[in-house]
Amino acid sequence: MSLTPMMRQYYKIKERYKDCLLFFRVGDFYELFDEDAKIASKELGIVLTSRDKKHPMAGVPYHAVIPYIRRLIEKGYKVAICEQVENPSTAKGLVKREVVRVITPGTLIEEEFLTRESNYLMSIYKDKKYGISLIDISTGEFLTTTVNTFDELVAEILKFSPVEVILPRDFDNIDEIKKLVDVVHPLVENYYNLDEAKFLIEEFINNNKELNLSKESLLSVGAALKYISESLKVKHLKLYLQTYIAKEYMLLDSTTLKNLEIFKNLVDNSKRGSLLEVLDKTKTPMGSRLLKKWLQRPLLNVEQIERRLESVEELYNKSFLRENLREILKDIYDIERIASRIEYERASPKDLVALKDSLKFIKEIKKFKFNSKMLNNIVESIESLEDVEELIEKAIVDDPPINIKDGGIIKDNFSKELDELRELKNNLEKILKDIEERERAKTGIEKLKIGYNSVIGFYIEVPKSKIKLVPKYYKRKQTLANSERYKIDELDELEEKLLANDEKIKNLEYELFIYVRDKVKEKVEDIREVAKKIAELDVLSTFAEVSVLYNYTKPKVYNGYTINIKDARHPTVELNTKFVPNDIILKKDSRIILITGPNMAGKSTYLRTSALITIMAQIGCFVPAKSAVIGVVDRIFTRIGTVDDITRGYSSFMVEISEVAQILKNATSKSLILLDEVGKSTANKDGVSLAWGIVEYLHKLGAKTLFATHYHELSELEGILEGVKNYHFGIIEKDGLIEFDRKIKRGASTESYGIKIAELVLPKEVIERAYEIYNKLEKSSGDNEIVRYLAHLDINNLTPIQALVELDKLVKKCKKLLRE
Known part of the structure; x- marks a missing residue:
C-alpha cells in the first residue's frame, strides 16, 4: 500500500x-x-x-x-x-x-487530571519475596519495602490504593491483582535488569548512597524509574527514596482493612461511610493525603503518639487559635504538587502565582505560639521562602494565561529589554492610529478604519457608499457585503515590524518565565518541606476539629496490656443512628471476651468499635468514648462475614478457616483479634469443636480477643480457662414483640432468639413450624447438656455447700426435661 x-x-x-x-x-x-x-x-x-x-x-x-x-x-x-x-x-x-x-493513570502530574488524593503508581517484583515500590510523581513521594507473602502484598495495595500497577509479564497472581486495581500493566523483561536499575537509582535518587536495598526492591524501584522517565520524557529526575518496614507500624492485613471500612465501605467500595470520611475535614489537599498516610500506618511508638495527642489537645482547647489557623490553611493551594510540576518543568505561570499566594500566609502561620512542643517545632521550622515569593511577585502578572508561549506573563519593570520592546509596540500601534486619522482626513471618508485578520494582515476598510473617494494607490484585497478592504505599502511595512516585534516579545517573555521557573526550582526541596509542615498542621487541627464536632475525648496510650474504654461509640455508625455506648475492657484476667446474643443485637458493631478506637488513638486522634486507656496494639486482625472465593476454588468455610489460620500464625500477645461466628460455615459439632480449639490457642498466645459466637457451648470455657469471660447482648420481650437494647452485659446468653427475630419477616406458618421442630430438638439435646455439665464439674474442689448448690442445679435441669 x-x-x-x-x-x-x-x-x-x-x-x-x-x-x-x-x-x-x-x-x-x-x-x-x-x-x-x-x-x-x-x-x-x-x-x-x-x-x-x-x-x-x-x-x-x-x-x-x-x-x-x-x-x-x-x-x-x-x-x-x-x-x-x-x-x-x-x-x-x-x-x-x-x-x-x-x-497513564500512575504518571499524572497535570492538575487537570488529579484529585486531592495521592496518585500512586505501584511497582511489584517477586523473587524470594515481594519487592514493592510506590511513587506519587505528582508530589515526589517515593517509598519501597519488601513483604513475604501475597496476603501482605494485598494489604499494601489496599492501604495505598494505587491507581496503576506495573509488574513483570510472567507475574503469578496478575488476575488477583486486577481484581484490586483497575489498571495493571505487565511489562517486558528489559524493565527488570539489575545493572540498569542500579544505574537509574544512581542517576535519579538523591539519597542513593544511604540505601541498602534488596534485589526485589532494587528491581521494583528500577522498573518504576524507567517507566516514569519514559512517560514524562525527562532525562533528569530528582527524587528522594524512603524505605519503610511495614512491621514498624501497626499491621493491618487486607481482610482487616476491608472489614473495618477504614478507607472504603463494604457496600459500594466508595469512601462514603468509612473512617476516612468521618475524619477528613482537612483544609488542604496536602493535609488530606497525609491523613490517609497516618491511617495507613498507625504508630507503635508511645512518645510519637503522645506528641500528636498533646498537639490535638491544645488545638481542641483553644478554639480561637484553631479556627484562625484553619481559616488561613483553607487559602493555601496544593504547593506539594506545584513543586513537582516545577521540578519536572511543567509548571504554568498560574502555578507560580498560586505558589506565591500560598507563601504569603507563612508569615501569618509563623506568628502562632503554642505550648505543644510538636506544634512549636513545626511552626518554627517552616521557612518563609520570602525570596521565592518576591521573585514571583516582581516577575509574573497576577492573572497570567495558561499557555507559556502566548505572552502576557511578565510584569512591566522586570526586564529592561522587554520594556523597550513593549514601548516599541506601543509606538507602532500609535503610528497605526495616526495612519488611520491621516487617511480619513486625506480621503474625506469619516468611517474609514484600519483592521487586521490572519488572511490579509492589516487593511483599510471603506463603506461601499464611499468607494468613489478611494485613492488610486489603495489596492483592493477583499470584498464584503457592505464594504471593501484595501492594502497600502505603508501598512505592509508596519505589519512586518509589529509582527516581528510581537514574536520577539513572546519569545523573550517565554525565556524570562523559564528563567523565573528555574530560579524557583532551586528551592523545590524547601517548598516540599513547607508543604509537609502545612500538611501536619492541617491534620492535627483537623483531629481537634473533628473531636470537638463529635465529642471525642483524649485517650491515654501506653506500653501496657490493658484496653479500657468507657462508653465506646462506633465513629461512623453513631452519625447515622441513635447509638448506645458500651464499655470495652480487655486485660490480663479478661483477655478473651466471649460474646453471645442474637443477630442484629450489636455484636459485630461492638467488635469493630474496639478496633476503630484503637486505630484512632494510635494515629494520635481523640476517640469516641467517655474515656479510653489503650495499651499499644501491634496488629489488628478481623474475621467477620462469610464469602466464597470461587477463583481459588474456596468455599466460604475454607475462606474462613484460611483467614483464621493467618491470624493464628501471625498474631502476638500484643495483638487485638476480632472473631465473629468462627466455625458457623460447617456442621454444628465441627464448628463448636474448631471454635473451642481456636479459643484455647488464643488463650495460650495471650492475645486480646473479642469472640462473638452463637455457640453457647463455648460459654463453659469461662470456668475452664483463666482470662476467658462471658458477655452477651440480649433483647427485651414486650407483648410478644422484641426490642434490642444494644447493651453488653456480663454472663452468657441463654438463647439466640433466631426464630424470634425471624418473626419480623417470615410468614406465620413457617414460624409456627420452626417452633415445633425447635422443641423436638431441645428434648433430644437435653441429655447431652447434662452429660457436658457433669463432665466439666470439678468435684474434688467443691465445698459441701457448693456441692449442694450444683446438685440443686442438676435436679432443676432434669425436672425441666421431664416437663418438656
Whole structure:
C-alpha cells in the first residue's frame, strides 16, 4: 500500500508506542488512525471518518483535548501525545513530530487530571519475596519495602490504593491483582535488569548512597524509574527514596482493612461511610493525603503518639487559635504538587502565582505560639521562602494565561529589554492610529478604519457608499457585503515590524518565565518541606476539629496490656443512628471476651468499635468514648462475614478457616483479634469443636480477643480457662414483640432468639413450624447438656455447700426435661 509521507511518519512513531492510543498532531487537531481511531470513536463518542478511504480516523481539537484524554485514562488506556516540534510555516518539507508525553493513570502530574488524593503508581517484583515500590510523581513521594507473602502484598495495595500497577509479564497472581486495581500493566523483561536499575537509582535518587536495598526492591524501584522517565520524557529526575518496614507500624492485613471500612465501605467500595470520611475535614489537599498516610500506618511508638495527642489537645482547647489557623490553611493551594510540576518543568505561570499566594500566609502561620512542643517545632521550622515569593511577585502578572508561549506573563519593570520592546509596540500601534486619522482626513471618508485578520494582515476598510473617494494607490484585497478592504505599502511595512516585534516579545517573555521557573526550582526541596509542615498542621487541627464536632475525648496510650474504654461509640455508625455506648475492657484476667446474643443485637458493631478506637488513638486522634486507656496494639486482625472465593476454588468455610489460620500464625500477645461466628460455615459439632480449639490457642498466645459466637457451648470455657469471660447482648420481650437494647452485659446468653427475630419477616406458618421442630430438638439435646455439665464439674474442689448448690442445679435441669 502506497503511503503519504505523513502516514509513513505516523506508522514509524506508532511502531514504538504499540500499547498506547497515539494522539497525532495535525494542524489544530489531534488525529487517531486505524484501530486507535475505532477505540477513540467508541469510548469518546466522536465521529469515525477515513483518510483516502483506507485509514479509519477520528480527531479532537488540540485546545480542548484534556477532557478526552481524562476519559480515556479513567478507562485504563495509555495515551501518547505526538506533537509538531517545529513551526509548520518555516518547516522545509514534512513537519517534524515526536512523542512528548505518555500519559497513564500512575504518571499524572497535570492538575487537570488529579484529585486531592495521592496518585500512586505501584511497582511489584517477586523473587524470594515481594519487592514493592510506590511513587506519587505528582508530589515526589517515593517509598519501597519488601513483604513475604501475597496476603501482605494485598494489604499494601489496599492501604495505598494505587491507581496503576506495573509488574513483570510472567507475574503469578496478575488476575488477583486486577481484581484490586483497575489498571495493571505487565511489562517486558528489559524493565527488570539489575545493572540498569542500579544505574537509574544512581542517576535519579538523591539519597542513593544511604540505601541498602534488596534485589526485589532494587528491581521494583528500577522498573518504576524507567517507566516514569519514559512517560514524562525527562532525562533528569530528582527524587528522594524512603524505605519503610511495614512491621514498624501497626499491621493491618487486607481482610482487616476491608472489614473495618477504614478507607472504603463494604457496600459500594466508595469512601462514603468509612473512617476516612468521618475524619477528613482537612483544609488542604496536602493535609488530606497525609491523613490517609497516618491511617495507613498507625504508630507503635508511645512518645510519637503522645506528641500528636498533646498537639490535638491544645488545638481542641483553644478554639480561637484553631479556627484562625484553619481559616488561613483553607487559602493555601496544593504547593506539594506545584513543586513537582516545577521540578519536572511543567509548571504554568498560574502555578507560580498560586505558589506565591500560598507563601504569603507563612508569615501569618509563623506568628502562632503554642505550648505543644510538636506544634512549636513545626511552626518554627517552616521557612518563609520570602525570596521565592518576591521573585514571583516582581516577575509574573497576577492573572497570567495558561499557555507559556502566548505572552502576557511578565510584569512591566522586570526586564529592561522587554520594556523597550513593549514601548516599541506601543509606538507602532500609535503610528497605526495616526495612519488611520491621516487617511480619513486625506480621503474625506469619516468611517474609514484600519483592521487586521490572519488572511490579509492589516487593511483599510471603506463603506461601499464611499468607494468613489478611494485613492488610486489603495489596492483592493477583499470584498464584503457592505464594504471593501484595501492594502497600502505603508501598512505592509508596519505589519512586518509589529509582527516581528510581537514574536520577539513572546519569545523573550517565554525565556524570562523559564528563567523565573528555574530560579524557583532551586528551592523545590524547601517548598516540599513547607508543604509537609502545612500538611501536619492541617491534620492535627483537623483531629481537634473533628473531636470537638463529635465529642471525642483524649485517650491515654501506653506500653501496657490493658484496653479500657468507657462508653465506646462506633465513629461512623453513631452519625447515622441513635447509638448506645458500651464499655470495652480487655486485660490480663479478661483477655478473651466471649460474646453471645442474637443477630442484629450489636455484636459485630461492638467488635469493630474496639478496633476503630484503637486505630484512632494510635494515629494520635481523640476517640469516641467517655474515656479510653489503650495499651499499644501491634496488629489488628478481623474475621467477620462469610464469602466464597470461587477463583481459588474456596468455599466460604475454607475462606474462613484460611483467614483464621493467618491470624493464628501471625498474631502476638500484643495483638487485638476480632472473631465473629468462627466455625458457623460447617456442621454444628465441627464448628463448636474448631471454635473451642481456636479459643484455647488464643488463650495460650495471650492475645486480646473479642469472640462473638452463637455457640453457647463455648460459654463453659469461662470456668475452664483463666482470662476467658462471658458477655452477651440480649433483647427485651414486650407483648410478644422484641426490642434490642444494644447493651453488653456480663454472663452468657441463654438463647439466640433466631426464630424470634425471624418473626419480623417470615410468614406465620413457617414460624409456627420452626417452633415445633425447635422443641423436638431441645428434648433430644437435653441429655447431652447434662452429660457436658457433669463432665466439666470439678468435684474434688467443691465445698459441701457448693456441692449442694450444683446438685440443686442438676435436679432443676432434669425436672425441666421431664416437663418438656
